[in-house]
Amino acid sequence: MSTQAAADFAALVNISAEKWPPRQRTYFGSLEIRPVQAGEAFAITTIRGCTGVMDLGDKRLMEYRITAREIAEDIAREINGDSGEGSFHGVFVAAGDLPTEAELTDARKRLEEFQRRLVAAADLEWERTKNPMFITDLERRAARQLGLEKPWLYDAKPLEDCPVCGEKIKPGVAVCRSCRAILDREKAAQYGLVPQERKSVAESQRQSEKREKEAGK
Numbered sequence: 001m002s003t004q005a006a007a008d009f010a011a012l013v014n015i016s017a018e019k020w021p022p023r024q025r026t027y028f029g030s031l032e033i034r035p036v037q038a039g040e041a042f043a044i045t046t047i048r049g050c051t052g053v054m055d056l057g058d059k060r061l062m063e064y065r066i067t068a069r070e071i072a073e074d075i076a077r078e079i080n081g082d083s084g085e086g087s088f089h090g091v092f093v094a095a096g097d098l099p100t101e102a103e104l105t106d107a108r109k110r111l112e113e114f115q116r117r118l119v120a121a122a123d124l125e126w127e128r129t130k131n132p133m134f135i136t137d138l139e140r141r142a143a144r145q146l147g148l149e150k151p152w153l154y155d156a157k158p159l160e161d162c163p164v165c166g167e168k169i170k171p172g173v174a175v176c177r178s179c180r181a182i183l184d185r186e187k188a189a190q191y192g193l194v195p196q197e198r199k200s201v202a203e204s205q206r207q208s209e210k211r212e213k214e215a216g217k
């Protein structure tokens, strides 16, 4: 029994470079899943079987054996299931001590399928909202890992408030989209957006201040 227990190992394979927060279990404490390092095709975290202790109350404890495979499957399920239905983050339990080519190919395929689904969801969101705030980190990461160029990969400059109506506007715009106030007269004139007699907000503000001053004298 003791030799059998000592030999109870399972290879938890990770094909992604993602660093996951350590997994916590009462029977082994904290466990870190090795991420893939540069030049590696996969990383292995060796899991060993454990003996758990169950408190039955009345100072009675019951020991129970958990196999390495059970623990490894549990951790893989937890990591992969993190992001909704069909989610897969590249962690699986090898049948042997090392992952086979077939196991690795299958895992790569599943990971890519999941990443493509994330990218498709982000594309749809972008189509609807054009708002990078609605794109998740997971979706950005998927696009980067697939080597895809996407307009939503980049954080846009933060929006500013229109000084006239208070609506959110892109920095540097000539005219406010909501209230049509001319915010940059020079730029607006350049694109023929400002009739000669109209004044920019800043300009009319300066003039009204001047008038108030004069009236106050």
Ligand SMILES: [Zn+2]
Residues within 6 Å of the ligand: 162, 163, 164, 165, 166, 167, 176, 177, 178, 179, 180, 181
């Ligand atoms: Zn405005």
